[in-house]
Amino acid sequence: MSLLIKGGRLIDPATKRDGQFDVLVKDGKVCRVDSQIEPQEGDQVLDASGCYVVPGLIDLHVHLREPGFEYKETIKTGAMAAARGGYTSICPMPNTKPVIDSSEMVRWLKDKAENEAVVNIWPVGAVTKGQMGKELADIKAMAEAGAVAISEDGKSVMDTKLYKEGMIQAKEAGITVLAHCEDKTLVGRGALNAGPVAQRLGVEGIGNDVEDIIAARDIILAKSTGCRLHLCHCSTKDSVAMVKAARADGIDVTAEVCPHHFILTQDDIPGDDANYKMNPPLRSREDRDALVEGLSQGIMEAISTDHAPHSAEEKSRGIAKAPFGIVGSETVLSLTMTYLVHTGKLTPYEMVERMSWRPAQIIGIDRGSLAEGKVADITLIRPDEEYVIHGADFVSKGKNTPFEGFKVRGKVYKTIVGGKVVFTDDQM
Ligand SMILES: NC(=O)N[C@@H](CC(=O)O)C(=O)O
Numbered sequence: 001m002s003l004l005i006k007g008g009r010l011i012d013p014a015t016k017r018d019g020q021f022d023v024l025v026k027d028g029k030v031c032r033v034d035s036q037i038e039p040q041e042g043d044q045v046l047d048a049s050g051c052y053v054v055p056g057l058i059d060l061h062v063h064l065r066e067p068g069f070e071y072k073e074t075i076k077t078g079a080m081a082a083a084r085g086g087y088t089s090i091c092p093m094p095n096t097k098p099v100i101d102s103s104e105m106v107r108w109l110k111d112k113a114e115n116e117a118v119v120n121i122w123p124v125g126a127v128t129k130g131q132m133g134k135e136l137a138d139i140k141a142m143a144e145a146g147a148v149a150i151s152e153d154g155k156s157v158m159d160t161k162l163y164k165e166g167m168i169q170a171k172e173a174g175i176t177v178l179a180h181c182e183d184k185t186l187v188g189r190g191a192l193n194a195g196p197v198a199q200r201l202g203v204e205g206i207g208n209d210v211e212d213i214i215a216a217r218d219i220i221l222a223k224s225t226g227c228r229l230h231l232c233h234c235s236t237k238d239s240v241a242m243v244k245a246a247r248a249d250g251i252d253v254t255a256e257v258c259p260h261h262f263i264l265t266q267d268d269i270p271g272d273d274a275n276y277k278m279n280p281p282l283r284s285r286e287d288r289d290a291l292v293e294g295l296s297q298g299i300m301e302a303i304s305t306d307h308a309p310h311s312a313e314e315k316s317r318g319i320a321k322a323p324f325g326i327v328g329s330e331t332v333l334s335l336t337m338t339y340l341v342h343t344g345k346l347t348p349y350e351m352v353e354r355m356s357w358r359p360a361q362i363i364g365i366d367r368g369s370l371a372e373g374k375v376a377d378i379t380l381i382r383p384d385e386e387y388v389i390h391g392a393d394f395v396s397k398g399k400n401t402p403f404e405g406f407k408v409r410g411k412v413y414k415t416i417v418g419g420k421v422v423f424t425d426d427q428m
């Protein structure tokens with residue numbers, strides 16, 4: 001089986017290519033990249049004219065909800081949503097029921113994904129058993145079973161001594177620590193950013209300090225342990241400032257930003273609508289602008305979704321009572337194109353760095369590159385196609401988006417995993 005992708009604009013930071021190239025895929029691998037490749041007999045030719053051809057997007061932060069919350073999402077539906085969003089690789093967080101906190105659970109997830117997921121699944125193990133914050137999970141065994149990182153996502157490990165030991169073990173196992181930064185002792189029943197909007201809606205606020213204190217702690221621990229640290233879903237201007245300072249100090253820390261945090265602010269919350277409730281919350285304009293600037297300057301090196309599906313019933317309970325989280329897999333590319341690329345904040349090349357090449361390096365996987373010989377995980381993008389976002393169109397079980405009705409420009413055309421087309425946009 002050979003597939004010839006012809007006439008597209010290849011954008012591949014790994015090989016520093018950005019220009020007109022044809023890509024020949026054979027046996028699931030990138031076989032040849034050249035300015036002009038003539039089709040041979042038996043080649044299936046894919047016309048990519050007008051498209052970006054990029055290494056498959058990699059999402060460092062999704063929630064697949066399986067096992068335990070299959071009514072919100074499953075490995076199968078979450079993977080389909082990712083493919084529709086242009087992703088060929090995703091990292092599911094371990095806050096399932098039971099928690100992914102052992103080598104057995106990591107293997108279970110890998111096996112199930114092998115059979116049911118259309119994209120590559122890279123497991124993330126919990127830091128502590130059951131995410132209870134009391135006892136470390138067997139980090140070494142999870143890494144040996146295939147976990148690419150550990151994370152306590154959904155909360156932070158508040159016991160600093162325990163967490164430091166976990167970081168040391170992650171370093172020894174050669175895996176990354178993905179940090180959800182939230183000081184549990186400060187957050188209370190906070191539902192929205194601390195400020196006028198939370199006040200007006202009569203809910204408790206979540207201050208920037210809730211994130212900043214743990215981000216600072218974790219950076220200091222990365223310095224003392226030498227572990228590879230990555231900050232998840234950053235929402236504050238001081239997170240950006242701290243990452244910048246840490247890197248200047250030679251600390252091995254990277255960070256990601258999600259579309260809702262680089263596009264929306266608390267002022268966009270129209271009223272008591274839980275589709276605007278996520279953790280961390282939508283912040284101030286100042287924070288949002290600092291995140292955009294951080295992405296633009298390359299301080300924040302990754303864009304992730306924090307795809308967090310919930311049922312319609314759960315999200316109808318109002319801001320005070322509904323669970324935190326919004327979906328993101330199927331809108332991230334279009335939103336990033338519309339708000340960062342078409343506005344000149346990121347070049348298309350930088351977008352590919354933030355969404356594929358750097359994420360691959362952050363978790364140390366051999367992806368994010370279209371060099372000859374690499375696995376043919378490829379995304380085709382139509383950069384100028386316009387459409388309106390509708391939750392009803394999502395293949396995810398979750399429809400909880402704050403971007404309903406948004407007009408966007410830039411759309412995923414095809415997603416190719418290991419040389420096989422797993423998603424095609426046929427709404428043309
Ligand atoms: N982000 C969220 O608002 N919710 C996530 C947890 C998380 O990623 O912190 C979830 O599991 O629903």
Ligand SMILES: [Zn+2]
Nearest residue numbers: 153154180232
């Ligand atoms: Zn989180």
